Amino acid sequence: MKAIVYERSGGSEVLSLTERPVPEPGPGEVRVRVAFSGVNPTDWKSRANAQPATGVRQVPNQDGSGVVDAVGAGVDAARVGERVWIWEAAWQRADGTAQEYVVLPARQAVPLPEHASLELGASLGIPAMTAHRALTLAEDSPGRLAPGALAGRTVLVAGGAGAVGNAAIQLGRWAGATVLTTVSSAEKAKLAQAAGAHHVVDYRAQDAASVIRELAPQGVDLVVEVAPTANVALDLAVLATGGTVAFYADGSGPELTVPVRDSMARNLRWLGVLVYTIPDAAKLAAVAAITAAVADGALRSGADAGLPWHRYPLTRTAEAHDAVEGGAVGKVLIEL
Structure with a gap:
């Protein structure tokens, strides 16, 4: 072969x-x-x-x-x-x-x-499992997604046109969350809309913090973050008290400076995600949820x-x- x-x-x-x-x-x-x-x-x-x-x-x-x-x-x-x-x-x-x-x-x-x-x-595989892990790290989140599991929660997906971002949008919607996403161009906005995001914010054409705060006055409960170093100020501006940032990439820089006082005062959490080293039970929960979402027609791929x-x-x-x-x-x- x-x-x-x-x-x-x-x-x-x-x-x-x-x-x-x-x-x-x-x-x-x-x-x-x-x-x-x-x-x-x-x-x-x-x-x-x-x-x-x-x-x-x-x-x-x-x-x-x-x-x-x-x-x-x-x-x-x-x-x-x-x-x-x-x-x-x-x-x-x-x-x-x-x-x-x-x-x-x-x-x-x-x-x-x-x-x-x-x-x-x-x-x-890796993109959907990464998205699942990130979506289950907010305070009191379920360990496995299912329809309604994130009802009442607001999720911000940074980079909604990427593979993980795409999966996070679809899984978040399937689980009942209100899903916002940021993108860097009108072309990428169309991709994020096709994935099913409720609201798409072009951070190069709009004041992302103001727009997101208008869409989510109480703040977002969870950020699925592709660029933590670049987006730390935005994440701080839009997170609700008790909110979580689940970051899975370091392309924006290898070091993240966590704002200690603000994080303490608002009980914010900054959590890293790498699928290969998450607990085995979390991997199997992701596999089961992804399979269920595919069966429901809620997790798709391709241009559409x-x-x-x-x-x-x-x-x-x-x-x-x-x-x-x-x-x-x-x-x-x-x-x-």
């Missing part, structure tokens, strides 16, 4: 196409014939910064979708032929989804409803849902990684 591998860290030039044997699933595992491999920022960052173990050929990419075509001992044989979405394929493992077949623990290949496309399946797909063949995986590193708006998919 064909696979993309790298044996040392570096730019996308370290990725190479190779032939390797089709793997066999062990106990508790399934083998998936991969249809799409989803590319996330952590995929290129891991390739650029994390040195694989000596002699190990690392296959990149955590997310994907496909069809189960073999199972190992202890796994129900009825799963063969099942359409699935994949999460965390390459976390502490050498086998990501940028290959024609991948073997992984059965729980990491999740049944995909028939009405859901395989493109959607490959767009879930505000997350355009950008497709690349396996042979152009390096270009796909570069596109994500370059800030491509939408979801980058490798089509197998």
Whole structure:
């Protein structure tokens, strides 16, 4: 089978196409014939910064979708032929989804409803799980989202045109929250509106703090934050007392100065999110909620849902990684 591998860290030039044997699933595992491999920022960052173990050929990419075509001992044989979405394929493992077949623990290949496309399946994983974790960190929030779970709450999603932002808008609405989002252009505003945000604020064309405070006079309960360093002043201006900022990226700067006095006086919380290291129970809660939202038709992908797909063949995986590193708006998919 064909696979993309790298044996040392570096730019996308370290990725190479190779032939390797089709793997066999062990106990508790399934083998998936991969249809799409989803590319996330952590995929290129891991390739650029994390040195694989000596002699190990690392296959990149955590997310994907496909069809189960073999199972190992202890796994129900009825799963063969099942359409699935994949999460965390390459976390502490050498086998990501940028290959024609991948073997992984059965729980990491999740049944995909028939009405859901395989493109959607490959767009879930890390972005949707990150969004779910962020949305469940506010004071007294449920550990697992469901319809009505966030009723009465106001959520601000920073960067609503991004993959995590898109998922946060959709999951927040599904859970009953009033969802506001910030974007940097009219084009991105259209994407956030397609995702279902109740209110979209272009922070370059509007006074974001004033507009958000007008929309949410009592303040927002939770900020799903993509740029904490850049947005700390805005977040302070719009947070309600007892509010939470759940931040999941450091592109705006590697250090965040937390305003101690204001945070203390208003009982504000600043919490970091990295899916790979959240508690296992939180991962499984996210998987269950995401699956339910997809089944309800509340979690979608593609241009109509505000997350355009950008497709690349396996042979152009390096270009796909570069596109994500370059800030491509939408979801980058490798089509197998």
